[in-house]
Amino acid sequence: xxxxxxxxSIHISPRTPRTPRIPRPDVGDEEEGDDVExxxxxxxERLRSARDFQDHEPSxxxxxDASKLPISAKDKRGMALLCVLYLLxxxxxxxxxxxxxxxxxxxxSYSQLGTFALSSYPYSLKLLWSPVVxxxxxxxxxxxxxxxxxxxxIVGSLMLxxxxxxxxxxxxxxxxxxxxxxxxxxxxxxxxxxDIAVDGWALTxxxxxxxxxxxxxxTIGLNTGFFASFTVFLAFNSEAFAHKWGVPHLTLSGYLxxxxxxxxxxxxxxxxxxxEDKEPASDADMSIKAVYKTIWDICQLKHVQxxxxxxxxxxxxFAANDAATGLKLVEKGFKREDLALVVLIxxxxxxxxxxxxxxxxxxxRPLRPWxxxxxxxxxxxxxxxxxxxxxxxxxxxxxFFILLVVHTVLSSFASTVQFVGISAFHTRVxxxxxxxxxxxxxxxxxxxxxxxxxxxxxxxxxxxxxATCKVTGAAVDVHATxxxxxxxxxxxxxxxxxxxxxxxGYYIVTGICIAFGLLFLVAFIxxxxxxxxxxxxxxxxxxxx
Numbered sequence: 001x002x003x004x005x006x007x008x009s010i011h012i013s014p015r016t017p018r019t020p021r022i023p024r025p026d027v028g029d030e031e032e033g034d035d036v037e038x039x040x041x042x043x044x045e046r047l048r049s050a051r052d053f054q055d056h057e058p059s060x061x062x063x064x065d066a067s068k069l070p071i072s073a074k075d076k077r078g079m080a081l082l083c084v085l086y087l088l089x090x091x092x093x094x095x096x097x098x099x100x101x102x103x104x105x106x107x108x109s110y111s112q113l114g115t116f117a118l119s120s121y122p123y124s125l126k127l128l129w130s131p132v133v134x135x136x137x138x139x140x141x142x143x144x145x146x147x148x149x150x151x152x153x154i155v156g157s158l159m160l161x162x163x164x165x166x167x168x169x170x171x172x173x174x175x176x177x178x179x180x181x182x183x184x185x186x187x188x189x190x191x192x193x194x195d196i197a198v199d200g201w202a203l204t205x206x207x208x209x210x211x212x213x214x215x216x217x218x219t220i221g222l223n224t225g226f227f228a229s230f231t232v233f234l235a236f237n238s239e240a241f242a243h244k245w246g247v248p249h250l251t252l253s254g255y256l257x258x259x260x261x262x263x264x265x266x267x268x269x270x271x272x273x274x275x276e277d278k279e280p281a282s283d284a285d286m287s288i289k290a291v292y293k294t295i296w297d298i299c300q301l302k303h304v305q306x307x308x309x310x311x312x313x314x315x316x317x318f319a320a321n322d323a324a325t326g327l328k329l330v331e332k333g334f335k336r337e338d339l340a341l342v343v344l345i346x347x348x349x350x351x352x353x354x355x356x357x358x359x360x361x362x363x364x365r366p367l368r369p370w371x372x373x374x375x376x377x378x379x380x381x382x383x384x385x386x387x388x389x390x391x392x393x394x395x396x397x398x399x400f401f402i403l404l405v406v407h408t409v410l411s412s413f414a415s416t417v418q419f420v421g422i423s424a425f426h427t428r429v430x431x432x433x434x435x436x437x438x439x440x441x442x443x444x445x446x447x448x449x450x451x452x453x454x455x456x457x458x459x460x461x462x463x464x465x466x467a468t469c470k471v472t473g474a475a476v477d478v479h480a481t482x483x484x485x486x487x488x489x490x491x492x493x494x495x496x497x498x499x500x501x502x503x504x505g506y507y508i509v510t511g512i513c514i515a516f517g518l519l520f521l522v523a524f525i526x527x528x529x530x531x532x533x534x535x536x537x538x539x540x541x542x543x544x545x
Contacts (some may be wrong), residue, residue, distance in 0.1 A: 020354035071210060078205040081274070082217035083224075084266060085198045088152060090193045091259050092159070092223015096120055098230030099237075103252070105182075105327055107173045109489070113327070114458035115177055119184035124451040126192040127437075127444035133196045134437045139376035142276030149267055151194035156263030158187050163256035170252070199439035203430065206276065216355055216422030219416060223350050228256075231343040240335070291437055295519045297542045298441060303535055311445035312452075314525055317374070317517015320510040321381035321411075324461060325388060328506055332391040338401070346409045350416045367533040368430060369424075370421035370474035373414040374521050378514060380411035385510045422446060425533070427495035455518050457509055464505030469497040 053427075071079075096119050104113065137146035162183060169176045169183075202214040212525060235241050236250035298304055315322070329339065387407065423443075430438040467483035470494035483492050483499040492499050 060405035062237050064298050071213075071432075072207065075206055075210045079210070079213060079217050082198065082202055082205065082214065083221040085148065085194070086218050086221025087225040088155070088263055088266060089191045089195050089198070090222040090227075091229050091263075092155060092184075092187045093120075093123065093222070094229025094233075095256075098226060099252075100180075100184065100326070102234060102330060103170065103237075104173050104177075105330060108177065109457045110324075110327075110462045112174065112177050114455045116181050116184070117323075117454045117458060119181050119188055120451055120454070122185060122189040123192045123195070124444060124447035126196055127295070127441065129193070130196045130437045130440035130444075131295060133193060133286050134200060135288045135291050142473050143195045143277050145270060145274070147197040148194055148201070149270055151190050151197070152263050152267040152270075155187065155194070156188065156260040156267070158183070159256045159260040159263065160383050162187070163253040163260065166253050166256065176356060181481050196437075196440050199443065200437075200453045201276075203427070203439070206358075211427055215420045218352055218423060219420050221466050223347070223416070227343065227347050227350075231347065234339065235341065235344070238335070293436060294542060295441060298438070301542075303539065304531055307442070307532055308445045310525055310528055311442075311449045313449065313516075313520055314374075315450040315517075316453050316513055317378050317521065318381040318513070319450070320457050320506070320513045321384045322450065323454045323457045324506055324509075325384045328388045329391065332388060333394040334391070334396070334404075335394075342401075349409045349413050352413075356417070365533055366425045368530045370418050370425070371526055371529050373417040373421070374411065374517075374525070376414040377418070378521070379515055380407060380414065381510065381514055381517075383407055384411070385507060388506065402415075422493050429537055453513075456515070458514075460509040461505040464503070464508040466503040467499050467501045469495070470500050471495055471497040482536050 101116060102114055104116065108116070133147050137143045140406070141149075169180055173180065202217070203211065206214055233250065233252075233255050236247060237251055237252065237255075242249040326339065384407065385403065391420070426439055426442040426446075430442065467488075469483045469488070483489060483501075489499055
């Protein structure tokens, strides 16, 4: 993105209908006119952007009026399909990021869980191969289906393979942690590749007036899949829950087999019953080399570089809460089935949050809800640490359980608002000509911002923790690391000792994360995001040769 272009040769409407800005006397320095909006651009870029905005002003009014029209049947079918495709991504992600770490927690240290957490990294690194997905395809079969179909077949086959070997792997996870990490890394990698194609298809599957709902479909689909693999599975996998409610006990093997079959069915439907619309012809060079060069040109734009910095560090403030609070609650004695029930109650609020955030993100300040949601997320991270600290001994009271439900619902609502808000902004500025790659470029750094701190958080908890092995009736203390590492806990157990935590690194890491997050939010994120959202859509595009 070294050179911006208004793409005069290819007319592309804005991703989200915009209302032309009218100067107001009551607006302060923070929300000035277009000269402030274009302050990130050089002189030549400002002239082109202003000319492009004036040329398209009448069409913007038409788009604004069109947004009030009812959603067409074709768009409704497209939204339903997107929800299903994103759902199939959420299933393996819910396993790799949610339920499997909970099942492994009883057998692995936080450092070993950090190793398994590496399996989620491909979802944040998919930019590396997204140009291949955008450039290589069978024209007769469909640009996006050429990748979605084989990826879903592979994902289904991998889940079937895991189902046949899961008992061996889970019986001794400490010695199989690297094999588990490798298998789930492959599963997430192929799901991430499918995501590249689906993101690109969303830009052409829906009409221009409904593009803002693409992020809502992503929220509904991914959250539903994650919910099924995390909440539903953990609940039905619990023997206590199955016995209490008289429902069948669900094994990980059976769950994986079920979704592998669903994956095959959806893939076959795509092959035989869904025809992909042909995309408009273009003179642009769509070779792999050209798309990689376009990525480099995009990354050279100053406003894109600022957005990347924001994404890489924006989630540090609540990284410890996201990575470790749930594990700490289970460690404190919170039952997995109760945790599943909390998330079950929370699920409808996530869907509602996604719908509201999509509506709030329309207009000329799409990042406003994303900015506002930072404050409650940081506050809820503090509350989460206090909940862990004051967690009562089992059984917990109904009042404390209600507190957990309310905290989870509100925290999740703020998280969903941020996710949909930033996704709507990405959809708005992405160029459909390289839709999969452009969306992946922006989403990659968003995902990476939440992924890269996780290993350091989990490792840091072990590093800052101090634990002692207390042996009843003996004046023997086995210090700190011997009761923090997996080996130390085993040694302590062998000598009939009990591990007593004297200093929990969770609170130290949480404090560091929240302090950094608050400082970075005030000093960098808020002023930068307000500038970025004022830039016209044309400056986010580059002209492909």
